Amino acid sequence: MENKKEKKQSKGRRKIEINKISKKSSLNVTFSKRRQGLFNKAGEFCVLSGAEMAIITISPGGKTFTFGHPSADAILNRHLTGNSTSGESSTNLVKGFWWDEQSIESLDLEELNQYVESMEVLRKLVALKVDEMEKGSDQSPSDFLAMDSNSLLDAFASSEAENIE
Template sequence: MDVFQQKKKSTGRKKIEIKKLVKDANKQVTFSKRRAGLFKKASELCILCNVQMAIIVYSPADKLFSFGHPNTEAIVSRYLNGSTEFEPAKTRGRSGTYEEYNREYDEAIKVLEAQKKKLAEIETLAKVWNRGEWWNESIDEMGADQLEQFMLSIYALRGKLAERADQFPMMFARL
């Protein structure tokens, strides 16, 4: 028998009987696969026929999934209002251009980087303090926040020492 004349060993795609699935695990797997296909077909229909569409689905695990073209909120509100006119959904109290959103994004990234830098400084300071030698560290390279924290720690230490000294009045003379 020739290599080209051999038959496939896999059964390929088969038509399945449509009936309610019994096992919960099978329901979830089937839902996940078919949901993706449903949303893909809906997207194709919207593009090919220039229609607006919304699909809202709850999974067997009671998670909400939705598809909407141009967006789900606009389609649902159009349906609930009984309107035949399409009104794009408002952008939740914000109107802006891509440039504004990009600017806001850039600002958020800068804030995030600053927070990461501050976290790194705090972690470094925490390592020093956890070694128990924080009083030996130079204060020349500390930032304002670190100096303030250092000062508060010194005052807290001073207060604890004073409390401890009050417990032993005969051993320590107060200055």
């Protein structure tokens, strides 16, 4: 009898080859998981270090996803215009949300009615999107957030046009 127990050799942590994934479904799953992990790590890095960063990823299907801290648009605009100061981002953090910009008390009756209509349209658009997502559509909540803001504005403008007529 042997007193020594043979240890099973594990492969342990080792370097893997980087190859293109040929199976389309595996490629999509891997992209989705890796993208989310990348965005989570980037967000954690920004919070811990105070860094500002923007990440743009394009899925195998051609959809574009962005991450930015404080926002991808602000960082890209600052980079493209050549401004190296981050004062713009700190003022954006101080401003807060767009609905906090103007006090409701200062609006007259016509502006209040328009504000109420705008909020109703926004509520309807969000409710429609929630219904779509509950019915099992292919889009995830992050796709909704990544959706082009022009489509929301177009929907809002068309509903405003219907209200005017």
